[in-house]
Amino acid sequence: GDSVTQMEGPVTLSEEAFLTINCTYTATGYPSLFWYVQYPGEGLQLLLKATKADDKGSNKGFEATYRKETTSFHLEKGSVQVSDSAVYFCALSALSGANNLFFGTGTRLTVIP
Amino acid sequence: DGGITQSPKYLFRKEGQNVTLSCEQNLNHDAMYWYRQDPGQGLRLIYYSQIVNDFQKGDIAEGYSVSREKKESFPLTVTSAQKNPTAFYLCASSIGTGLRGEQYFGPGTRLTVT
Numbered sequence: 001g002d003s004v005t006q007m008e009g010p011v012t013l014s015e016e017a018f019l020t021i022n023c024t025y026t027a028t029g030y031p032s033l034f035w036y037v038q039y040p041g042e043g044l045q046l047l048l049k050a051t052k053a054d055d056k057g058s059n060k061g062f063e064a065t066y067r068k069e070t071t072s073f074h075l076e077k078g079s080v081q082v083s084d085s086a087v088y089f090c091a092l093s094a095l096s097g098a099n100n101l102f103f104g105t106g107t108r109l110t111v112i113p
Numbered sequence: 114d115g116g117i118t119q120s121p122k123y124l125f126r127k128e129g130q131n132v133t134l135s136c137e138q139n140l141n142h143d144a145m146y147w148y149r150q151d152p153g154q155g156l157r158l159i160y161y162s163q164i165v166n167d168f169q170k171g172d173i174a175e176g177y178s179v180s181r182e183k184k185e186s187f188p189l190t191v192t193s194a195q196k197n198p199t200a201f202y203l204c205a206s207s208i209g210t211g212l213r214g215e216q217y218f219g220p221g222t223r224l225t226v227t
Contacts, residue, residue, distance in 0.1 A: 043203055043218030
C-alpha cells in the first residue's frame with residue numbers, strides 16, 4: 001500500500017544553518033506529494049506541494065523536488081530561523097479514490113539562536 | 114475569516130465515558146476528516162466523509178463513531194470501547210477530489226482520559 005518514510009528526528013540546528021529533511025515514498029502510480037508543518041500547540045498547515053515528477057514546490061524559503069527515479073521528496077532550506085522550529089510532515093495523496101493523505105511520522109526541528 | 118474550529122482545546126474525561134469532539138468548518142468544503150496524532154506515530158486516519166450523510170472508516174476506526182448531518186459539521190465520538198483514547202485529535206477538510214491532498218486543519222483537541 002501507499003506509505004511515506006521520513007527522516008527521524010529530532011533535528012537541532014543553529015540559526016542560518018542549512019536544513020535537509022529526507023522523505024521517501026511508496027505508492028502505485030504517481031501520487032501528489034506534500035510537506036505540512038505543525039507549530040507548537042497548533043494544527044497542520046500546508047507548506048508546499050508537487051503534483052508530478054520533477055516539479056519543485058517552494059514556500060517561505062523551503063523547497064522540495066519530486067524525484068520519481070528515487071521516489072523522494074526531500075525538504076530543504078538554505079538558512080533556517082528560530083521561527084522555523086516546528087514538526088514537519090511529509091505526505092502523499094494517491095491519484096484516485098478518496099482524497100486521503102498518508103503521513104510520515106514527522107520530524108521535529110529546533111533552531112537555536 | 115474562513116477556517117476550521119475545534120472545541121474544546123483540552124478535554125478531560127474519566128475512563129468509561131463517551132465524549133464528543135466538535136469540528137465545524139465554514140470553508141464550504143465537501144470532504145472532512147478526523148485524524149489521531151500520537152507521539153512518534155504521525156497522523157492516522159480515523160474516519161472521513163466526502164459528502165453529507167455519508168462517511169467511511171479510516172485505518173483506526175474501532176472505538177470511534179461520527180456523523181455528517183450538515184456540510185459544516187463532523188463531530189467525532191470517542192466511545193468507551195476505544196482502548197487508548199488519550200491523544201491529540203485533528204479535524205481537517207478539503208474541497209474534494211479537485212485539489213488532491215490540500216487539506217485544511219483545525220487547531221486540534223487534546224483529550225486526556227484517566
